[in-house]
Amino acid sequence: MEKTTSQKLRLGLFVIIGLTLFVLAVYFIGDKQKMFGKTYHLNATxxxxxxxxxxxxxxxxxxxxxxxxxxxxxNDTIILVDMIIDKAVFPHIKKDAVATIGSDGLVGNMIINILPGKGTSPSVKPGDEIRSQNRIRTDEILNTLSLTSKNMELITIDLLKITNEINRGKGTLGLLINDSIMPKDLKETMHQTSESVAKLNKLITSLNNKDNVIGVLKDSAVANNIKTIVHNLDKSSIEIDKVVGNLNTTILNIKEGKGAINYLSNDPKLVHKIDSTITNINEASFRLNENMEALKHNFLFRGYFKKQEKARNKEPKKEEVDKKY
Structure with missing residues (x-):
């Protein structure tokens, strides 16, 4: 049976629409996979x-x-991944960028994420290889969680032992919790400590009072007077040092045979002469007294000495008159 013209037209239209949809699907899929655009290759291991x-x-x-x-x-430890990257994005990827493998959502397909670098390195070139960062595998996470759970179990067992010991009153913490006397002693100790602190605060406050030594020392006038006294003591100390120096010099000169003192103390002949001179002076004085006595009894000078004696007798009477007036 021959097909009519309308049937042929419908068949041709169906074929055209099918081809159009196929071409569009191929285009969108190829565009998504970067099959028709300009791309460059980039590698990562x-x-x-x-x-x-x-x-x-x-x-x-x-x-x-x-x-x-x-x-x-x-090889058994290195897997090379060849990536095709859009040409327009290539200048933005730096050589210090890092490639990591992740998932698109919780249960999505695996993807490669390229993390930007610091931006100071030059851009990558076609065929370059960038650094990679391996993802932690699920089995490693499970192993870590298993080890953590074991540790938590051990910690729980130890904690249970500690709590049991505390409930039984063993150890310092157990005594503090279960002993009824110790809290009272601790309370009294804290009370005494607070009283001691209060007294200490009063003592510190009283230090500013001018009636005690610390308060006097804080007075600026007293401080200036003490400063002046210390300054004068420093001056006196300097003068004493000078006197001691001069005295040391004098003693040194005496030891070295300089000056009259050393001459008098070290020359025995001079000492003997001085002794003889004093003895002669004493003898001359004694003889002079004898001569004066002889002159008093001599008739030529007897009148003169009597006049002198009368004059001396009159002087006390004048002194008594002066005292009356």
């Missing part, structure tokens, strides 16, 4: 890609900038 697959997205500062082109295992 990881120890574990954590389920990353070819075609997964690459984000830079939260923006989709490319996809994973190839995943290649170099």
């Amino acid at each position: 990881f120890n574990n890609v954590n389920g990353l697959q070819i075609g997964n997205n690459i984000r830079y500062s939260g923006i989709n900038v490319g996809t994973v082109r190839k995943i290649q295992m170099k």
